[in-house]
Amino acid sequence: MSQKNYTLQEIARTVEATFLCCADENESISHILLDSRQVHTGSGTLFFAIEGIQHDGHDFIPTLIESGIRNFVVSKNLKINKNLGSVLNVLKVDDSIKALQKLAAFHRSQFTFPLIGITGSNGKTIVKEWLFQLLDKRYNIVRSPKSYNSQIGVPLSVWQIKAEHSLGIIEAGISKPGEMERLEKVIRPDIGILTNIGYAHAEGFQNSKQKLREKLHLFANSEVLICPADDPLIQDVVEEFKQERKKSLKKPLLIFNWGKSAKASVKIEQIKTENTRTAIALKHNGNNYQFNIPFSDKASIENAISCATCGIYLQAADEVFLKSFEQLSTVAMRLELKDAVNQCSLINDSYNSDLGSLKIALDFLKQQQQHSKRTLILSDILQSGMSDKTLLNEVVRLVKDSDLQKFIGIGPVLYKNRDLFKELKAAQFFYKDTEAFLNAIQQLSFYDESILLKGARNFHFEKISRLLERKFHETVFEINLNAVSHNLAAVRNHLGDKTKIMAMVKAFSYGSGAFEIASMLQFQHVDYLSVAFVDEGIALRNAGITLPVMVMNPEENSFESLLHYKLEPEIYSFRLLRKFSALLDEKLPAQKLPIHIKIDTGMHRLGFLPHEIDVLAREIKNQKSWKVASVFSHLSSSEDPKDDAFTEQQIEKFKNAAGQLESLLGYSTLKHLLNSAGTLRFPQGKFDMVRVGLVLYGIDITGVLANQLEPVGQLKTSISQIKTLEKGASIGYNRKARADKKLRVATIAIGYADGYRRAFGNKKAYVLVRDKKAAVIGNVCMDMCMIDVTNIPEASEGDEVLLFGKSLPVEHLAKWAETIPYEILTGIGERVKRVYFKE
Numbered sequence: 001m002s003q004k005n006y007t008l009q010e011i012a013r014t015v016e017a018t019f020l021c022c023a024d025e026n027e028s029i030s031h032i033l034l035d036s037r038q039v040h041t042g043s044g045t046l047f048f049a050i051e052g053i054q055h056d057g058h059d060f061i062p063t064l065i066e067s068g069i070r071n072f073v074v075s076k077n078l079k080i081n082k083n084l085g086s087v088l089n090v091l092k093v094d095d096s097i098k099a100l101q102k103l104a105a106f107h108r109s110q111f112t113f114p115l116i117g118i119t120g121s122n123g124k125t126i127v128k129e130w131l132f133q134l135l136d137k138r139y140n141i142v143r144s145p146k147s148y149n150s151q152i153g154v155p156l157s158v159w160q161i162k163a164e165h166s167l168g169i170i171e172a173g174i175s176k177p178g179e180m181e182r183l184e185k186v187i188r189p190d191i192g193i194l195t196n197i198g199y200a201h202a203e204g205f206q207n208s209k210q211k212l213r214e215k216l217h218l219f220a221n222s223e224v225l226i227c228p229a230d231d232p233l234i235q236d237v238v239e240e241f242k243q244e245r246k247k248s249l250k251k252p253l254l255i256f257n258w259g260k261s262a263k264a265s266v267k268i269e270q271i272k273t274e275n276t277r278t279a280i281a282l283k284h285n286g287n288n289y290q291f292n293i294p295f296s297d298k299a300s301i302e303n304a305i306s307c308a309t310c311g312i313y314l315q316a317a318d319e320v321f322l323k324s325f326e327q328l329s330t331v332a333m334r335l336e337l338k339d340a341v342n343q344c345s346l347i348n349d350s351y352n353s354d355l356g357s358l359k360i361a362l363d364f365l366k367q368q369q370q371h372s373k374r375t376l377i378l379s380d381i382l383q384s385g386m387s388d389k390t391l392l393n394e395v396v397r398l399v400k401d402s403d404l405q406k407f408i409g410i411g412p413v414l415y416k417n418r419d420l421f422k423e424l425k426a427a428q429f430f431y432k433d434t435e436a437f438l439n440a441i442q443q444l445s446f447y448d449e450s451i452l453l454k455g456a457r458n459f460h461f462e463k464i465s466r467l468l469e470r471k472f473h474e475t476v477f478e479i480n481l482n483a484v485s486h487n488l489a490a491v492r493n494h495l496g497d498k499t500k501i502m503a504m505v506k507a508f509s510y511g512s513g514a515f516e517i518a519s520m521l522q523f524q525h526v527d528y529l530s531v532a533f534v535d536e537g538i539a540l541r542n543a544g545i546t547l548p549v550m551v552m553n554p555e556e557n558s559f560e561s562l563l564h565y566k567l568e569p570e571i572y573s574f575r576l577l578r579k580f581s582a583l584l585d586e587k588l589p590a591q592k593l594p595i596h597i598k599i600d601t602g603m604h605r606l607g608f609l610p611h612e613i614d615v616l617a618r619e620i621k622n623q624k625s626w627k628v629a630s631v632f633s634h635l636s637s638s639e640d641p642k643d644d645a646f647t648e649q650q651i652e653k654f655k656n657a658a659g660q661l662e663s664l665l666g667y668s669t670l671k672h673l674l675n676s677a678g679t680l681r682f683p684q685g686k687f688d689m690v691r692v693g694l695v696l697y698g699i700d701i702t703g704v705l706a707n708q709l710e711p712v713g714q715l716k717t718s719i720s721q722i723k724t725l726e727k728g729a730s731i732g733y734n735r736k737a738r739a740d741k742k743l744r745v746a747t748i749a750i751g752y753a754d755g756y757r758r759a760f761g762n763k764k765a766y767v768l769v770r771d772k773k774a775a776v777i778g779n780v781c782m783d784m785c786m787i788d789v790t791n792i793p794e795a796s797e798g799d800e801v802l803l804f805g806k807s808l809p810v811e812h813l814a815k816w817a818e819t820i821p822y823e824i825l826t827g828i829g830e831r832v833k834r835v836y837f838k839e
Contacts, residue, residue, distance in 0.1 A: 104155030117189025229259030369544025379455035380411030504693030714805030732778025
């Protein structure tokens, strides 16, 4: 593998670092590591300790040293053990992210082949991936993995550049002024592509014009800028940028734009859409370019024209290039986690296969703890530019660090070179093509394991996915694991200090799936999880969750299971306290079981009353087999401003009661009072820890963080049938709906057995079909319901239907049903298929 390696001495000079300790300044570095939980190898790996909102990389250095990492870039003065100092290389910098960017910029400067830089509000990743699909037979391309376009993602993308590449495609995104100038120094694109500029919002910027001006900084040294010609704002700001650059640089910027305008460099002659296909005709310098794409939406058409314009500029728009547009595929920018056969989980990442995306997918596989076994099904990696042996040796290195129990290779190259994999401890199976694997699949045993499906498009791994995926009906609840992580970061940022977080994952994680959400929260290092019943805690333990888990309703018949699985009970009454005490005398005479004491400060549901604290403290002190881990209470109406005075009384009562209990016990405990709404509205009640639930799932009933949260789930179904009904026809059970005119009615595959309530019937609610509202008509049935699509003539059978999600918030459904979002989310039936994905 033609990886450009650098010695630590070279890296120190490049990033302006000093050595805190230096075992070998000539050690050669080929791998960069940012996350201690990613797949890595000790040899030739350099860890950058980055201080982020959620984690501080410096905290994980001891763990990395234990796993064999010896090279570090830090921004803090570390206390280094003298014995370790003789084997470690530690470089000290002012800012680890800036150091990473400097190293990537230096690496970029070693190569002279053309590099395309892409930015814009939407479509960056699509244009990047489509250009790869269109040009990969002509060039050996390096490109950003997935949507790695941030201050950290861009340098990681650039670090992938190797001598065998002949074209680079790197995307860049920003969230505030000043960021693009830093990324430009890393990418230094020769060719720039601006996809579009969003007008709906410009978070972090004064307005859309400022956002566009900031994005254009990516092209400060580019030769050409490819952009839309018909957008007045883009044209005005691009012209200003061109003139400013002309004053500061001798080399002019060529604007190579596309559009219907007569002044466009590439003129759109025709766009003709029919069903799901579009024919496009372009003209440049008297030459005509015609091609078809298998999409009909406006965004896909614009993205395809951006790609075609780039091909024309590169003088690559020949017959093969234009014909390739017909094979453009949907870009799956996410790893999907699905239930599979025989109690397995399936991670589907089969839209492409290269070393960068393989590493990301293996990292995701390694994070999944719900199964003890891990399996990789991998196709040949195409168009790598490396020799087969060099490429596969790198694959072996990645796979070896991934703790696999089973490796399945599919493709002629893997089959021919299967001897290279002998050093793996995993069981190995090789097949010449996908059909050979499908013919043999019955002889392979898949049971209780995580299966990663990673293949190039040519191998049609969708056939394998269909076979392995557990079959459900057409209603799907999609859960975005990135959104959970994002919302957790928003909460941490709001808290603004070291306050601990207990995440509520009771009731199947509010309908979102317990262990998948818990696994993500464990990965993000929350401090505690909380469930309602012992059975929920057992399921988490069986899925590999090791975080402390508080059980809110520890029933007497589950005490022994609670002890066996190391779950921590909430104690809220003297009866429960005494029952537990009797069991502990028998089972744990010499151990200290953590318990959590609940105080009733005004909710009057469960808990000890403040006047019972003295007696409670005496009974706790008499029991030597437990220790109070936390004292807590629950606010009754923290979201309602009308009850703020009462909430403040609860905070004061809790402060006094918890302080009294600690004083009588003679030791400190964790104290927590605030739920999601309380966390956002009552900073004075934070104490040591907060308990957050609904806000992690993107719902803020207080409005404090509403604009900063992302919805975690989307409930979708599909149209089973469409009928045209004449005026007077009745619809559904009890003939509750009547057609007051000629109607077009669609039946969709969801009903009250799936959690879609009867209250939504008879025009109380609507759904979205092709982004348009369709009212629910008639009574909602057990397994289906009917919607009015009269005003959506393009709706057809099989179309996707959105029941709630980003475009239709779950709060709307709660309002229609006169309930709360909790009840809607927790009511989604378990027969509804859950699909988990990570961007």
